[in-house]
Amino acid sequence: MKGKIREKRKVIFKQKIITPTIIRRFAAIIQNEAGNDNSVFPDNILIVYSIDATDNSSYESQSIEIFSDGGIIDSKIVERISMRFQTFDNSKNIEIQFRHTNAKESKDNYINVSGDNPIWVNGILSQFSEILSLTENQKPYKTIIEYSTLPVTIIFNIIYFRIFYPYFSQINNGWIALFFILIIPGVSLYVFDAIEKYLVLLWPNVELQSGPHYLQSTVAKRKKLKWIITAILIPLILGLIYDLLKNGFHLIHN
Numbered sequence: 001m002k003g004k005i006r007e008k009r010k011v012i013f014k015q016k017i018i019t020p021t022i023i024r025r026f027a028a029i030i031q032n033e034a035g036n037d038n039s040v041f042p043d044n045i046l047i048v049y050s051i052d053a054t055d056n057s058s059y060e061s062q063s064i065e066i067f068s069d070g071g072i073i074d075s076k077i078v079e080r081i082s083m084r085f086q087t088f089d090n091s092k093n094i095e096i097q098f099r100h101t102n103a104k105e106s107k108d109n110y111i112n113v114s115g116d117n118p119i120w121v122n123g124i125l126s127q128f129s130e131i132l133s134l135t136e137n138q139k140p141y142k143t144i145i146e147y148s149t150l151p152v153t154i155i156f157n158i159i160y161f162r163i164f165y166p167y168f169s170q171i172n173n174g175w176i177a178l179f180f181i182l183i184i185p186g187v188s189l190y191v192f193d194a195i196e197k198y199l200v201l202l203w204p205n206v207e208l209q210s211g212p213h214y215l216q217s218t219v220a221k222r223k224k225l226k227w228i229i230t231a232i233l234i235p236l237i238l239g240l241i242y243d244l245l246k247n248g249f250h251l252i253h254n
Helices: 020-035 118-133 141-168 174-200 217-253
Strands: 007-012 016-018 045-053 058-061 078-087 092-099 110-115 206-208
Touching (some): 007 118, 020 078, 020 118, 092 118, 092 206, 110 118
Antiparallel strands (some): 078 092, 092 110
């Protein structure tokens, strides 16, 4: 209506794991609002739910059944979900988007609520915000990995030179010596950078966990990584304990 002041509220969220259960709870709020809106006729309400899957298939519906248990979001890997509710007189609007993204500062995941009644706007937004507050947070490993890559690279090169530097003077061929002195440390920078880029993808900024578990490659890769790390760390820890005990017994006997 001309001259009327409308309130608009937007929440951008990140570091969340969005499951089908969370998606259905969001959709239920919109469906409930549409069903309980006595101020307008059903023909004056627009509701659109849409799903974009990673196999380039897309789906749209005005029914919440698009998110039904055992349906699309349980059978396909989804990269984007949007929900839109609007009255034709523009007195109430809700727009929500979930997008699987790795970008740290992405604004692709948001809740946008606007309307003529500030109480309604803030009430609806608080319902969505409550669900988000109870949603599982993404683990902070991505940030830890990003900050750890350079120190790990430096430590690797320090250990490398401490172990092999005495042998460099014994190499008669200058090109071979140059290879060990410059090329290997240079390659280590590339290798650790590549490892970082691979690992950070395992903890997306916002993760849409949809489809069967065996198709969720990010989850599967994280599990595989845990097994690899465990297989490496356990022998190292056991070896360290053995050395400590061995040195301890040696000191006692001496």
